[in-house]
Amino acid sequence: MSVSLNGVGLTHANGQVALSEIDLQVKIGERVAIIGPSGAGKTSLLRLLASNLQPSSGQIHLLGQQPWRLGARQRQQLRARIGLIHQAPPLPPRQRVVTAVLAGKLGQWSLGKSLLNLLHPLDIPGAQAALARLDLADKLFERCDQLSGGQLQRVGIARVLYQAPELILADEPVSAMDPVLAGHTLSVLNEEVSRRGMTLLASLHAVELALAHFPRIIGVREGRIVFDLPPAAIGANALDALYANEQLPAVPASAAPAPVSVQIPRC
Amino acid sequence: MLNPLPRDPAALPRLALTLLAVLLLWPGLVLSELNLALLFDEQNAANMGRFLADFWPLAQDREFLRLLGRATLETLAIATAGMTLALLIAIPGALLASRALSLSALYRGGRPAWWAQALRWPVRGLLIVLRSVPEIVWALLFVRAVGLGPTAGVLAIAITYSGMLGKVYAEIFESVDPRPSRALLIAGSPRLAAFAYGILPNAGAEMLSYTVYRWECAIRASVVMGFVGAGGLGQQIDLSMRMFAGGEVASMLLTFLLLVLLADQLSRLLRARLL
Amino acid sequence: MKTSEERPCADKRPGNYALLLALLVTVVASFAFLGIDLGALVGGDSLSQMGRYAGNFFNPDFSAPHLLAIGQGALETLAMSAIGTLLAALLGLLLALPAAGRFGWLALSGSRLLLNALRAIPELVWAALVVLAAGLGPNAGTLALALHTTGVLGRLFAEALENTPSEPAEAIRLSGGGHVAAFCYGTLPAVWPQLIAYSLYRWENNIRMASVLGFVGAGGLGQMLYVSLSLFQQAQAATVILAMLILVLGVDAFSGWVRQRWVSA
Numbered sequence: 001m002s003v004s005l006n007g008v009g010l011t012h013a014n015g016q017v018a019l020s021e022i023d024l025q026v027k028i029g030e031r032v033a034i035i036g037p038s039g040a041g042k043t044s045l046l047r048l049l050a051s052n053l054q055p056s057s058g059q060i061h062l063l064g065q066q067p068w069r070l071g072a073r074q075r076q077q078l079r080a081r082i083g084l085i086h087q088a089p090p091l092p093p094r095q096r097v098v099t100a101v102l103a104g105k106l107g108q109w110s111l112g113k114s115l116l117n118l119l120h121p122l123d124i125p126g127a128q129a130a131l132a133r134l135d136l137a138d139k140l141f142e143r144c145d146q147l148s149g150g151q152l153q154r155v156g157i158a159r160v161l162y163q164a165p166e167l168i169l170a171d172e173p174v175s176a177m178d179p180v181l182a183g184h185t186l187s188v189l190n191e192e193v194s195r196r197g198m199t200l201l202a203s204l205h206a207v208e209l210a211l212a213h214f215p216r217i218i219g220v221r222e223g224r225i226v227f228d229l230p231p232a233a234i235g236a237n238a239l240d241a242l243y244a245n246e247q248l249p250a251v252p253a254s255a256a257p258a259p260v261s262v263q264i265p266r267c
Numbered sequence: 268m269l270n271p272l273p274r275d276p277a278a279l280p281r282l283a284l285t286l287l288a289v290l291l292l293w294p295g296l297v298l299s300e301l302n303l304a305l306l307f308d309e310q311n312a313a314n315m316g317r318f319l320a321d322f323w324p325l326a327q328d329r330e331f332l333r334l335l336g337r338a339t340l341e342t343l344a345i346a347t348a349g350m351t352l353a354l355l356i357a358i359p360g361a362l363l364a365s366r367a368l369s370l371s372a373l374y375r376g377g378r379p380a381w382w383a384q385a386l387r388w389p390v391r392g393l394l395i396v397l398r399s400v401p402e403i404v405w406a407l408l409f410v411r412a413v414g415l416g417p418t419a420g421v422l423a424i425a426i427t428y429s430g431m432l433g434k435v436y437a438e439i440f441e442s443v444d445p446r447p448s449r450a451l452l453i454a455g456s457p458r459l460a461a462f463a464y465g466i467l468p469n470a471g472a473e474m475l476s477y478t479v480y481r482w483e484c485a486i487r488a489s490v491v492m493g494f495v496g497a498g499g500l501g502q503q504i505d506l507s508m509r510m511f512a513g514g515e516v517a518s519m520l521l522t523f524l525l526l527v528l529l530a531d532q533l534s535r536l537l538r539a540r541l542l
Numbered sequence: 543m544k545t546s547e548e549r550p551c552a553d554k555r556p557g558n559y560a561l562l563l564a565l566l567v568t569v570v571a572s573f574a575f576l577g578i579d580l581g582a583l584v585g586g587d588s589l590s591q592m593g594r595y596a597g598n599f600f601n602p603d604f605s606a607p608h609l610l611a612i613g614q615g616a617l618e619t620l621a622m623s624a625i626g627t628l629l630a631a632l633l634g635l636l637l638a639l640p641a642a643g644r645f646g647w648l649a650l651s652g653s654r655l656l657l658n659a660l661r662a663i664p665e666l667v668w669a670a671l672v673v674l675a676a677g678l679g680p681n682a683g684t685l686a687l688a689l690h691t692t693g694v695l696g697r698l699f700a701e702a703l704e705n706t707p708s709e710p711a712e713a714i715r716l717s718g719g720g721h722v723a724a725f726c727y728g729t730l731p732a733v734w735p736q737l738i739a740y741s742l743y744r745w746e747n748n749i750r751m752a753s754v755l756g757f758v759g760a761g762g763l764g765q766m767l768y769v770s771l772s773l774f775q776q777a778q779a780a781t782v783i784l785a786m787l788i789l790v791l792g793v794d795a796f797s798g799w800v801r802q803r804w805v806s807a
Contacts, residue, residue: 050716080718090709092731098275103727107718114723121275128273141276163717291624298621299684300761301629305676306685315675344572351569399790400783403666403754404767411771412595413588417576491666495757495768498576501667505758508670524662540561 001061002028002167002199003049008058010044010223018044019223022058026199028166031190033214034203037243041223042203043087046169049201050084051075063166080107083165085202087172089156093145097136097155100144101127104163130162131155133188149176154185161192168193170202174209182206186213207239321513331515334503339522342499345417345492346485349424350478356429361436363390367466368440368458373449394437398430406492417498424485424492435477436470443469476538483534490523500526598776602784611766612785619762619789622680622755623748626687631741633688634695641700653696661693665751669760680761687748687755695744702736703729746797753786763789 003026010019019041026032034042047053048060051067060066062082067075083104091100098121105123106114116122124140131137134154139147147155153176160168173189174182186202190213193200204210210217211231219226219234219242227238305311364387366372369379379387402423409419440462448465452458493501500523507515637657640649669686676682711728719727756764763786770778 052712052716076715076718076720078718079716082717084713084716086709086713090707090713090728092710092728094735095727095731096277099727099731103714103719104717106714106720106723106727109723111720111722114719115726118726119281120278124273124275140273160717165717292628294617295621295624298618298680299625300679300681301625301684302676302681303685305681311675311677318674340575344575347568347572348576348578351572395791396787399787399794401750401754401786401790403757404783404786407757407768407771412592418578421576421578487664491664494666494670504667505670508674511674520663520667527662537561540558 002026002030002063003201004059004061005048006059008048008055008060010041010048010053011056017223019048019055022225024218024225024228026201028199029194029197030216031193031200031214032202032216032218033210034201034218034220035205035207035210035242036203036220036226038205040220042220043171044223045220046084046171046201046203049167049169050082051079052084076107080163081166083160083163083168085153085156085160085168085170085173087153087175088149089152089159091144091152091155093143095144097131097142097144097147098124098127098140100155101130101159101162104159104161107163126162127158130158133161133192134158134185150178150181153177157185157189161189164196165198167199168201170200172203172205175205179206182209183212190214318511318513321511322517324514325518325521326512326514327518331518335519335522338500338503338519339526341417342486342489342493342501342526345420345489345497345499346424346482349421349489350428350482350485352421352425353428353432353481354478356425357432357436360390360394360429360433361440362462363387364394364433365437365440367437367443367445367448368452368462370452370458373452391434391437394430394433396430397426398428398434400427402427402488403492403495406497407495410496415496415498415502420489420492420497420499423497424488427488428481428485432478432481436474439470439473439477440466479534479537483530486530487527490526595776599780599783601777602780603775603777604781608778608781612763612781615763615766615782616785616789618680619752619764620749622683622760622762623687623745623752626684626752627691627741627745627748629684629688630691630695630744631737633692634699635737637692637696638699638703641696642703644703654700657693657696657700659693660689661697663690665690665748665755666758669755670758673759678759678761683752683755683760683762686760687752691744691748695740698740699733699737702733702740706732742797742800746793749793750790753789 003024005022005024008019008022008024009017011017022045034045036042044053048055049062051062054068060068062078065074065078067078070078089100095103099118102117102121102123109117113122121127128137128140131140134157136151136154136158139151139155144152144155153173157170157173160170168189170189174185177185186209189202190200192198202210202214211234215230216228217231217234218228219238221242226242227234229238306315362368366379366387369383371380371383372378405426406419406423409422413419413422443466447469448461451461451465456464489497489499490501490504493499493503494505496502496505500519504516504519504523507519637653639645640653641657643650665686668689669683672682672686672689676685706729708729710732711724714724714728715721752762752764754764756762756766757768759765763782767779767782767786770776770782
């Protein structure tokens, strides 16, 4: 069993209930799409699975281990086996793409190797191979701030592919790409995952993409799992019910990096 | 893919930069004679330990406190008197150096004639020299010229800060709206009147604010200058250090910190009030 | 300032006049307290005496051995400032991490207190203290610069760290990376330009300071000036002052050029 949640609930610090009574089992090698309206709890669910958030109730097993029963060190070792693809990949603007991709393996490298890699990339072929799968091999030595949003998302995917984890969690991995590219990228991701026998859980805003690429679909609404079906079994009624009265929340603007300014009066 | 193993284009520049850094750093380390072990050398450490142990209790006998109070007042007075003299030099200097009151610029779209610029250069050069020699060098020179004591400190602050104030004032004059003063000049009013009615009302607040800030700096500077014998708190700290009187040094350092804190607050208050 | 405009001017005026009067009284009191007799300073014998003393400076010593010694002193000054700033940047970064609140509030307040204390004491006072502890010479000057600059840079670095987005580092932590790796890969790329800019700015300042630290025996050009003035060698002293002036102006011009070329572009 790759992922197993039993009666998991999550309440944010401000008292808002994000998830309640989640039961979910995902076998090794399964590929699952999570759909649902904005604010349904998709991101919270993925953050829970990435051991970023600690559940307020219930039991969570990741790759056969309970992350919150482990010591900090073992939890980091477990995290190295889980890859999270962020919707807006948090890559430092000045970092080069090659470094950003190689950073995927930091959980597996020794400190010395990590620091050396910062001065000179140690595994250029590896980074290139990961990027080549996403048609970005020519961007290897560019800086992250020279890429578009869609390209950055693909760099984020390449980083996780390079990390080669056992479980990949993807939070809206193709939201900034045009439909054709999004479909292509998703099929590449799915191919890689199947070929290497990884497990994939991806939240998607575009229902058609989810139905087209994933053999198992989970609908989430108001912090609960509404359905858990193969795509063929999902009717229009189920989708209508899932997305009824969707409210569009304000998109949080990502903070632009502060410009360098040196204004210190001299005494 | 033609080239399956691309080389990192940044590798060579990085290597060169590293080599350059090492090449520059090595003589730097030799020249600066950096030797941290010296601090922990047995005898030095023992000496220093004794000196630092003396820091507590603070010296607080009546005689010393009277001396401390006098030195503190002297520091404040040096800063204030120095600033006053600096203003006397800075304001005429700024008026001469600034383009804002140029008559020849009136008919040339704000650019003075070449000879007018050339006449301003000596004044600017003088201001540059005045402020570029550090105040403590001036203090040292004046200590040799007029003897130990606060007079040297006052003169040093007056000279250095007149250079700084003069430059900043001139920049402020040039940055305010030039139209009022130009209108006055074209109407035939004398330059000083054009300055007083056309520029000063707009520039006054900024000038005052900068002056108060400089006064705060002058207090710090006057303490430091005491170390070469220019009076005030610094001179007393230097004397006590030479006598290894830890308690006195600690008391005076504490007073200095309080003074700086107080000056900071006062300067903030004054600037808020005047602006 | 909106509030002052809304209020009529009249109710602020008496206060301002009182303030100006107080300033005037302070100035007069200062001169009276110091007992500076400006008249005696410019009048009579003393002005011509000062003139003679100053006249000695207009005959600088440009002999080769002296120039060589000055070159050595200038290099020493540069080295002191560079090594001192480098040490301070490393120490400052080390102290900025707790001061940015990464190791809890106890470490935060402790490191802030330390940084403030280091910063509050001027370089020259540090130099006098270090000369007592480690003897005369450029070593003392380097350490003194490093101590004061650590306080300045540590505070600036802590602010820079606080303003850096934390998501990249958190992402590294989530993929199993250690704290150090997360800092180097997630935080440093975003802040290092700022750290370098602050350090360079401070270095510029420290070159100025390094040239005068010698007055308390901490090496460099300052020590040369102090010695020659003590020996009444005004000609030699004039050359040293000229060298200081060139050093300061050169650094100013260079940093101005660098700023225009790289920072504002």
